[in-house]
Amino acid sequence: MSAEPLPVIRNFVGGTFAEPDEERCLTKTAPATGTPLAQVHEADRTLVDRAVRSARGALADGWAHTPVRERTALLRRAADLIEQRFEEFVAAEVGDTGKPVTQARELDVARAIANFRTFADIVAAAGQDSYLTDLPDGRQALNYAVRKPLGVVAVIVPWNLPLLLLTWKVAPALACGNAVVVKPSEETPSTAALLAEVLADAGLPAGAYNVVHGFGAGSAGEFLVTHPGVDGITFTGSSATGTAVMRAAAPGVRPVSFELGGKNAAIVFDDVDVDEALDGLCRSVFTNTGQVCLCTERVYVHRAVFTDIVDGLAERAGRLRLGDPFSAHTTTGPLISQEHRRKVLRYFDLAEQAGAKVVTGGGTPHLGPALDGGAWIEPTLWTGLTNADRPVREEIFGPVAALIPFDTEEEAIALANDTDYGLAAAVWTNDLRRGHRVAQRMDVGMAWVNTWFLRDLRSPFGGAGLSGIGREGGASSLHFYTEPTNVCVQL
Ligand code: NAD
Helix, strand or coil, rough: CCCCCCCCCEECCCCECCCCHHHHHHEECCCCCCCEEEEEEEECHHHHHHHHHHHHHHHHCCCHHHCHHHHHHHHHHHHHHHHHHHHHHHHHHHHHHCEEEEEEHHHHHHHHHHHHHHHHHHHHCCCCCEEECCCCCCEEEEEEEEEEEEEEEEECCCCHHHHHHHHHHHHHHHHHHEEEEEEECCCCHHHHHHHHHHHHHHHHCCCEEECCCCCCCCHHHHHHHCCCCCCEEEEECHHHHHHHHHHHCCCCCCCCCCECCCCEEEEECCCCHHHCCCCCHHHHHHHHCCCCCCCEEEEEEEEHHHHHHHHHHHHHHHCCCCCCCCCCCCCCCCCCCCCHHHHHHHHHHHHHHCEEEEECCCCCEEEEEECCCCCCCCCCEECCCCCCCHHHHCCCCCCCEEEECCCCHHHHHHHHHHHCCCCEEEEEEEHHHHHHHHCCCCCCCCCEECCCCCCCCCEECEECCCECCCCCCCHHHHHHHHEEECCCCCC
């Protein structure tokens, strides 16, 4: 009996799925099992060029000038259509990433729908800046800025929250009248392809949304960001890739929006409700197997509660249920790939060499023959490390954290800010004033107090330092995805 042929995932260019080129196919494997999932058509330079030209064509054919009410209605239809095909999106996301099905339902796909609806609301309600200028002769001038789409926007996204991050960029870009060429991660091609069907069914004109699959350097990612027909680049991924993309964006002086890596701190004061803080820490360290840019990898704990927090977090880590991602009982999936697992395991070695005490985890679990080919890893906690050690300085992007004691508020702030990254921080305290005070002093884009990853999509999102350039979310997205023309009228 011959094996079933694998499904083929195609590029989407100019409103149709391109015929696959057998020569350029990559095999996507399931992270949970290591078995092949799909053949993905890798876009070559010619196809990427066609995608960019199609996007330009859609703008010229009128998409850029579509009335806002039509564009926002289209976004709402897209949200409704994702809702109708909810379980299909969930299955695609779980298959590609191995993340637990409950998370895909409650976070990834739910947020994709919210992204379309929220940006429809935001764009529908947006006004424009205007100023009345007093002139020396007593007359006045009226200044007002009209916002135009940026043009053809390259959207490059990673594998950890594929649909959530894709729609976080595509929804505002389309709402503002841009055409997009998206390059999903080679690890997670499926939901970007499903979204192509949804947007076409919602009535998006051909060419306004294109998908090119492939890798970064020497492949679709590089072909896209170096294409002179791209007017702006929005990129989420690692800080190292961000550097390469920035170099590629320099000719033509194209604007970039960068959401990059993090090495996020949590600070736990001795006045906390220990159980509540532990629940929050458990989420912030282990959600999505630690593969969220916002995840906590450094936990600074007041010495008075250090043992309680270390023991309590280890106990909660022990309660996580690794297993079949499609089971509603599973809380924790695998890492995205064997390659990523090798990277995380290198940090396990480095931590041991630096003298870490492994409080829990530190290895790879055995989950039975069906899952042993997957990229599984044990949730891991260390004590005994300092800010000088590489596992405390470098982004690991796995279910790991180093717990480090402190004695004073000033010391905690200094330790948390002692990093080249600047994405997110979480402060755990029952002292209201201290919560505000410390959160405001975090050198990060987002600081939470007594919570983590609680997002209002109207608020700015992004990071400082190695964590990025610019902000998206709410009005910040509208600013990135549009170009203002100021009109000054002498009255
Ligand atoms: P990555 O940088 O390896 O890849 C991201 C995307 O860029 C992929 O689609 C990849 O194919 C593409 N790419 C790689 N090289 C390229 C090149 N030279 N030119 C153009 N495109 C290229 O990141 P990853 O491993 O997929 O994702 C994990 C990283 O993403 C982590 O560092 C994480 O912190 C970060 N991240 C940040 C945020 C945020 O909002 N700040 C959110 C999620 C993930």
